[in-house]
Amino acid sequence: MGNTTPILDRPEPPQGSPGGAxxxxxxxxxxxxxxxxxxxxxxxxxxxxxxxxxxxxxxxxxxxxxxxxxxxxxxxxxxxxxxxxxxxxxxxxxxxxxxxxxxxxxxxxxxxxxxxxxxxxxxxxxxxxxxxxxxxxxxxxxxxxxxxxxxxxxxxxxxxxxxxxxxxxxxxxxxxxxxxxxxxxxxxxxxxxxxxxxxxxxxxxxPLRAPRTSFDWLGGLLLGGSATALVYGIGEGSKWGWTDGKTLFYLIGGVAAFLAFLVVEHRVAHPLLDVRLLRERRLLLILLSSGMAAGVLFSTGTINQLLALYPTIPGISEGLGYSATENAALGVHSSILLLLCGAAVGLIANRHSAKLTLVAGLALSIVGVLLMHSNHYEKWQFIAFGPFFSIGMGLVLASGPILIIGAVKPEDQATANGVGSLLTGVLGAISTQVIFTILNDSGNVLQGTQFYTDDGYRAAFLAGAGMLAVALVLALLIPKVRTPVEAVEADAAATARPGR
Structure with missing residues (x-):
């Protein structure tokens, strides 16, 4: 599989010949x-x-x-x-x-x-x-x-x-x-x-085929059940009460299912997630920080969309009531900056560890979220402060895969990318539910529809900044990581040694 393909299992070498015969x-x-x-x-x-x-x-x-x-x-x-x-x-x-x-x-x-x-x-x-x-x-x-x-x-x-x-x-x-x-x-x-x-x-x-092996159905069931239980428990916790038996059942059950998943992955012949890789501290911190950062960035970005597009209804909804076209005009420059900064990471990472761009991106994202926490009432504020978040997001999303290249052997690349993709999905789902739970806590329901207040938006921005701060701490703890050039040269030298 190519490096961009998030496969978590390790099939035997495929049969056939690549490269467009x-x-x-x-x-x-x-x-x-x-x-x-x-x-x-x-x-x-x-x-x-x-x-x-x-x-x-x-x-x-x-x-x-x-x-x-x-x-x-x-x-x-x-x-x-x-x-x-x-x-x-x-x-x-x-x-x-x-x-x-x-x-x-x-x-x-x-x-x-x-x-x-x-x-x-x-x-x-x-x-x-x-x-x-x-x-x-x-x-x-x-x-x-x-x-x-x-x-x-x-x-x-x-x-x-x-x-x-x-x-x-x-x-x-x-x-x-x-x-x-x-x-x-x-x-x-x-x-x-x-x-x-x-x-x-x-x-x-x-033309390529891998030998047919068994699927890790039990691992998939436990991981899927764990993520779903945690997301559902977080979403209903404020309604049921955080100490209510039903809330605790879902939250504790979700954690227990995840622990059981780790045990199963140690024992099955073809695991869904190769937990062997997680024993290496450098890679574990890279996966946790970049996976958490990506998931939280996507969920935090949702706040801006809700804030801009929900209507203004006195006493009910404190959205800004912009049209979708108005919202597009406010954010198009930020989208372009996100794309350009993501591309720039590849150039920077040839000389410096992508840990630098990951840390810088997280710091900028936190600044952007905190600025929007206090400044989200006028169009010029979206135009002026949105780029902080977008530039940070572009740096973060591009840094994770590059850090993985420097942290693992070539044969572990696809598996590590797959673990990162899985963590991003799970942590993104959990952080999204956290954001919506906070918004709902201070919101109002009118004719069966949930609306949100300014207190909710402000609290959600703070929660997003807090989760990004955790990812930043994890990123700072990452030991020295090779650049992609250093990794490729080291792998080539190792392959050229006698006996390899």
């Missing part, structure tokens, strides 16, 4: 890049579009549980991707991508049609399966492209997600302001169908 005309590879980039862009765009649309969705369905609109997809994606990647190695990457895309299309279509909140959540459950397509894209590039094209193709697909930063805010504003949240959902459904057609017509099957 059969040469094709250049036009074939151009179409192939488009076919692989399209679903990647759609999945990237959906996060921004739906982040804005969830405000209208909450009001339409009169729900106090809008957090689950995002949480259910995140949890399903986090828990299903490792199994689906292993299935792809054994049965074929294109085959799994097509199956996941069909399920994703069904889910997106049901979302657009959903007449009830229950059906909407069921559809979002299906959409979570679609996430594996992005994870497999980079791996299939390595398998079916000629070696000379692999780097270029991977770079083009990765860069294509930058369209989200450039066009996403404006597209979101136009769709939502002119066609409502249904327009957003139908846009995603139609593009998912188009992505599936491109995948079927232009993407060849990978």
């Amino acid at each position: 059969e040469e094709h005309p250049k036009a074939f590879y151009v179409l192939l890049i488009v076919a692989l980039a399209w679903p990647t862009v759609v999945l990237s765009m959906s996060g921004l579009l739906l982040g804005n649309a969830q405000v209208l969705i909450a009001q339409h369905f009169h729900t106090t549980q809008i957090a689950w609109f995002t949480l259910i997809t995140t949890l399903v994606a986090t828990m299903s991707v490792p199994f689906l990647i292993k299935a792809a190695d054994m049965f074929g990457k294109k085959r799994v991508m097509v199956v996941a895309s069909v399920i994703g299309v069904i889910g997106e279509t049901l979302c657009a049609l959903a007449p009830t909140w229950g059906l909407m959540l069921s559809a979002r459950f299906l959409v979570g399966i679609y996430a594996v397509v992005t994870a497999l894209t980079y791996s299939i590039i390595r398998d079916v492209f000629p070696a000379k094209w692999v780097g270029t193709a991977s770079g083009i697909v990765a860069t294509s997600t930058g369209l989200t930063a450039l066009a996403g805010p404006w597209l979101s504003g136009w769709l939502q302001d002119n066609h409502g949240f249904r327009g957003v959902l139908w846009f995603l459904a139609v593009n998912s169908v188009f992505a599936l057609i491109l995948l079927v017509l232009f993407v060849p099957e990978s």
Whole structure:
């Protein structure tokens, strides 16, 4: 698997030969890049579009549980991707991508049609399966492209997600302001169908196969149950009471399930998560700090969307009532800065440890959140203070994978990336629920819809800053980490030694 693919199990060496054994005309590879980039862009765009649309969705369905609109997809994606990647190695990457895309299309279509909140959540459950397509894209590039094209193709697909930063805010504003949240959902459904057609017509099957081995179903059940129990317990704790038996049952049960998961992973032949890697202090701190930081940054960024888009209703809701287009105009420069700073990390990391950019990014993010805590009432404040958070976020998101390169052996790279992806998903789900629980505590319910007050927004910003501060402390504790150049040179020297 390529370094960007978050596989947590370790299959035996695959059978077949990578690197695109059969040469094709250049036009074939151009179409192939488009076919692989399209679903990647759609999945990237959906996060921004739906982040804005969830405000209208909450009001339409009169729900106090809008957090689950995002949480259910995140949890399903986090828990299903490792199994689906292993299935792809054994049965074929294109085959799994097509199956996941069909399920994703069904889910997106049901979302657009959903007449009830229950059906909407069921559809979002299906959409979570679609996430594996992005994870497999980079791996299939390595398998079916000629070696000379692999780097270029991977770079083009990765860069294509930058369209989200450039066009996403404006597209979101136009769709939502002119066609409502249904327009957003139908846009995603139609593009998912188009992505599936491109995948079927232009993407060849990978020639590589791994030997068929057993799946760690028990590990997946325990980890998924642990994350779900913790998220649900946190979400209901303020309603039931934090010392209530039901709250304690879910919280203690979630922790117990996670401890049982660690025990199981030590004993099974093909674990979901290779806990052997977590014994190394450097890597453990990298995974915890970068995973927690990424998860918290995504959930904290949600506060700004809610604050800007929820209406102003005296005594009920203290949102700012901006249109989606207005919100896009306020944040587009921050989105571009996020993209540029993420790209800059790669250049900086060639000379300096990415620990420097991780720490700097976390510090800037905390400053940005604290500034927004006290300054979120005027448009100029979003324009002036938003870049602190966005620059920090760009630095943090790019630093984690680079730190992993310097901390592990090449054969452990994909596994370590997978652990980091898993931690980001789980910690992101938990931190999102923490944010919404705090918002709900001081909010108001009107006609079945949850609205939020300024006290809630301020408390949520403080909670986000606090969680980021924990990640910063963990980052500062990371021992010296090699740069990618140093790591590659050291690995090459070790491989060249006699006996290797």
